Amino acid sequence: MDINSRIASLRKVMSERGIDVFIIPSSDNHGSEYVSEYFRVRAWISGFTGSAGTVVITKDEAHLWTDGRYFLQAADQLKGSEVILEKMGEPGVKTxxxxIFDNIQDGGTVSFNSKVFTVSSLERLKDEFSGKDINIMPVEDIFEGLWQGRPDMPKNEIFIFDEKYTGKSASDKISEVKEGINxxxxxxxxxxxxxxxxxLLNLRGEDVVGNPVFLSYFLMAGDNCxxxxxxxxxxxxxxxYLTKANVEVKGYDDIVEDIKGVRGSLVYDPSKTNVWLKEAIADDVKxxxxxxxxxxxxxxxxxxxxRCMENAHVKDGVAVVRFAKWLKENIGKIEITEMSAGDKVLEFRQMGEDFLYPSFDTIAGYGPHGAMNHYKAEPDTNLTLEPKGLFLLDSGGQYLDGTTDITRTFALGELTEQEREDYTLTLKCHLSLGNAIFREGTAGCHLDVLARKDIWSRGIDFNHGTGHGVGFFLNIHEGPMSIGKNYVQVPLEVGMVISNEPGVYRAGSHGIRIENLVAVQPKFSTEFGNFFCFKNLTLCPYDLDAIKVDMLTSEEIDLINAYHKEVFEKLSPSxxxxxxxxxxxxxxAI
Incomplete structure (x- = not known):
């Protein structure tokens, strides 16, 4: 079935059930950003494969909302279908x-799969719809009967993650949580x-590609887990192992019956808990x-x-340096494509001890493809790299001792003046944020301007966040902290690991992003309070061939030289x- 035929099959069911609007988010039963193949309903119904987006289907229209990372990709993937792209955050674009509120009649019915729709999303719907008589009707997963050949729910075995990596036992973590709940x-x-x-349980799985997690729920009722x-x-x-930690095991869907039996008060995160579970909670529960x-x-x-993450980044830095050397020495001599370059960096990572698999789908974009924030090379888009222009490579690895995420943009030969200026501007933004000193209590949104001031002064901006948290042998995107223009009032605290990744993207020409992972650490204390800074975990040179040195300040040159000295000292022994x-x-030194 093509996309329009899939939409038509959904509309038939909607008509039979009296549904006027159907909402399809990107998440799974757990509010996850990255999901297993079974849950990729939004991609199946729209053809858009990015990680973030929401599809809305009515009797006559189909719309996709996604953010700035995916504008170019979505526009390309929606071609030939009836789905209309809505660019989130752009002027004049409604949520x-x-x-839905503006386009539904009084008495209309809005529906969604109750297992993949979070409580937070439902609360937003109710707030937005308060001015009209709109019926909200959660339903079961109706795509079970529509999606022919749908992948099965994942069934991979779970394994124990050794305490030599975690630093704390599951029992200790459970005790900490109990204290917080009390x-x-x-x-x-x-x-x-x-x-x-x-x-929490020091367990890992393989239910989501790139993320070592497993589909599950957890209930703490008094002393019973x-x-x-x-x-x-x-x-x-x-x-x-779980028995020793006093954790009982029950079937995945048994959670709903136990939720029905909960009494007293229940705490949960509405952004992660689905409507299906919320509906099972008794009315008298607080x-x-x-x-x-x-x-x-x-x-x-x-x-x-x-300590483990630092070790993982040494191994990862060695892999990316070997890749950079191979790329620079072979460009123009052998055929290198976006896909083969991605395969090559993986090959070098696989040489590292305790490497398991990539932490996300590699983004390898040459020339104009580099301007697509989350581009993924496919056989029909796979460009051959030439000894000129810029090549953006955003990749990472899952090691037993840590998760990595690095972006480097490489000069493959002759660059235009525009490309060199854009690269240097990106580097200036990257250095400005990475060198920040900030008072305890500062949130990432307060620092975001540091990564944009040099490009804003030239009328340039980028349409993605500047920094995301990163898990420890876990998800490549981890909250609650972030760095970006959106107001997220979560202070950066010592021990948090976050990315520093500004960029400049020119559609149809080139894209540049430079990304390091950094750890928040203490800097000094004064009578005015405690001050923090960032420590680079990522170890890999910036591309000297792409830098316009006359655009740099003496302080920026010193920062580059000091970082390159550290890179050499830590990687050369390997x-x-x-x-x-x-x-x-x-x-x-420059």
Missing amino acids: YTQW KIKADNFLLASIDDIAW TLYVDEAKITDEVKS IIEKRDITTDLKAKKNETEL LNEEETAWLKEVTK
Whole structure:
């Protein structure tokens, strides 16, 4: 079936059930950003494969809302279908809830799959629809009967993540959570976020490509803790391990019956908990909605986790340096495509100890493809790299001792003046944020201007966040902190790991992004309070061939030279003589 035929099949069901508007988010049963193939309904119905977006289908129209990372990709993938692109955040573009409100008649019915629609999303709907008589009708997953050949729910085995990496036992973490729950005087705690559950129990899985998580729920009722999961995934070793941690195991869907039996008060995160579970809660239960306590605990890496992550970044830096050397020495001599370049960096990563798999789909964009923030090379778009222009490579790895995410943009030969200026501007923004010193209590949104001031002064901007949290052998995107223009009032705290990734993108020409992962650490204390700074975890040179040195200040030159000195000192012991000589040359002082 083509996209329009799929939409038509959904409209037939909508008509039979009296549904006027159907909403299809990108998430799974747990409010996840990255999902297993089974849950990619939004991609199936629209043809848009990016990680973020919402589709709204009416009797006559189909619309997709997505953010600035995906404008170019979505416009391309929606060609030939009836789906209309709505560019979120752009002037004059309504939110999907506002659009529905304006386009539905009084008495109309809006529907969605109750398992993949979060409580927060439902609350937003109710707020937006308060001025009209609109019926909101959650339903079961109607795509089970529409999506022929739908992938199965994942059934991969779960494994124990050793305490030598985590620094804390599952029992210790559970005790910390109980303390937090007691402070807010809650009787029960429902946890639906799958990366939080993996962190809490020191378990990992393979249910989502790139993210070592497993589909599950967790309920803490007084002293009783229960993990709800497909029991086929639980080995005897894991079952014994959980028994010792006083965690009972039940079937994945058994959660709803136990939720019905909850009494007293229940705390959950409405952005991760689905409507299906909310509807099962008894009317007399006191509901407390707040961000999961595990999310805050997980974000602040302990000393063991940080030490492991530093080790993982040395291995990752070695892999990317080997790739950079191979690329620079072979461009124009052998055929290199976007896809083969992505395969090559993976090959070098696989040489590293404890590497498992990429932490996300590699973004390898040459020339104009570099301007597509989250471009993924496919056989029909796969460009051949030439000894000129810029090549953007955003990639990462999952190692047992950490998760990595790095972007470097390489000069493949002759560059235009515009390309060199844009590269240098991006680097200036990257250095400005990376060198920040900020007072305790500062949120990432307060620092975002540091990564934009040099490009804003020239009338340039980028349509994505500047920094996202990163998990420890977990999700590549992790909250609650971020750096960006959106107001997110979550202070940056010591131990948090976050990305620093400004960019400049010119549609049809080129794109540049430079990304390091950084850890928040103490800087100094004065009578005015405690001050923090960032420590670079990522170790890989910037491309000296792309820099316009006369655009840099003396301070910026010193920062580049100091970083390159650190890169050489930390990576060279793991390189052979030829690789070391190459690294020395590309990290020479400027």
